[in-house]
Amino acid sequence: MRGRILIYGGTGYTGRLIAEYARNLRRATVIAGRTEHRVLALAAELALSGRVVTLDEPQAIDDALGDIDVLINAASPFARTAPPLIEACLRTRTHYLDITGELPIFQSAARYDDAARERGIMIMPGVGLGIVASDCLALHVAGRIPNAKYLRMAVLRPDSFSRGSIRSALGLSNSQVTIRRNGRLIFVPVGRLQRVFDYGDGGRESVAVNWADVFTAYYSTGIRNIEAYFEANLASRAFYQLGAGVADALRLPPVERWLDAVVRTLPDGPSAQRRQMERCVIVAEVEDSWRQRSCARLETPDGYSFTAEAATEIATRVAGGDFRPGFQTPAGVYGADLVLEFKGTRREELADSLSAWSVP
Structure with a gap:
């Protein structure tokens, strides 16, 4: 396992906090987003890799995730960003995490449980x-x-x-x-x-x-x-x-x-x-x-500070092989004392x- 983590929406407010926290970890981290100049500027500032990805091109998402083990979706509104990213993660066998608290996203993500188990990946919304x-x-x-x-x-x-x-x-x-x-x-x-x-x-x-x-x-x-x-x-x-x-x-x-x-x-x-x-x-x-x-x-x-630490910690665990395939919840996998x-x-x-x- 390569252990590479990609943060989609890394140029947003919370995404940037996650990227700043993640750059101190021993995991290769990539910042991704829609706007080229913002992605490349932040990647240069934090000395991380940057990738420009638009969600209306499935093949482009697949290409961006080709060498990624764990995706953290930090781009709202998640009703628009979660579905295409989850489907791309299933195609590329990439673990999917996001920081949403939006109930419909969890209901939608749970429907991918069987597919995620079959592909050997974990889908865990709400890691903030x-x-x-x-x-x-x-x-x-x-x-x-x-x-x-x-x-x-x-x-x-x-x-x-x-x-x-x-x-x-x-x-x-x-x-x-x-x-x-x-x-x-x-x-x-x-x-x-x-x-x-x-x-x-x-x-x-x-x-x-x-x-x-x-x-x-x-x-x-x-x-x-x-x-x-x-x-x-x-x-x-x-x-x-x-x-x-x-x-x-x-x-x-x-x-x-x-x-x-x-x-x-x-x-x-x-x-x-x-x-x-x-x-x-x-x-x-x-x-x-x-x-x-x-x-x-x-x-x-x-x-926001808690979300940056929690999302990065869970992504690091998943990248290191500590995960359970399928749709999962944070406490369900990592226990009540994780927090x-x-x-x-x-x-x-x-x-x-x-x-x-x-x-x-």
């Missing part, structure tokens, strides 16, 4: 903060209540976002929220499920959102009832409800083009100084039929939760 941290925490609390029936995840709202995160969030605007009930994915209206979670400074209102944990945590833990929440104050909840009301309009081509133009005017993402000041907090709780409960809170560095190996990450057991279960 969005899934690695929450998936590990979910498996941890599930391990403390062996017959857990319910799992609820909650994330503290960050103070800043990159352009790619905003673009992905706009693409996920919906009038309904996906949750898991009795093993099946179902929909409830936006705003119906609201709960209080303790992120470390007392209870905060949170609202159920479309997050991929309702899909990935089922694979990792086997728990049949799962909800995912996002901390939201009164203004945030009102804005969320407004977005749900116009979700269909946001998908009209003229509106999509206008929003994309607006997003391009925003800064790439938070500065290094701003990132150092931020933390990410995730809470997870499980409960069994006898109301025995396990709760834990995980604190990590800012999401504790990353710098500045701390897990804390909680005596109880402030929220109460309610089944719609």
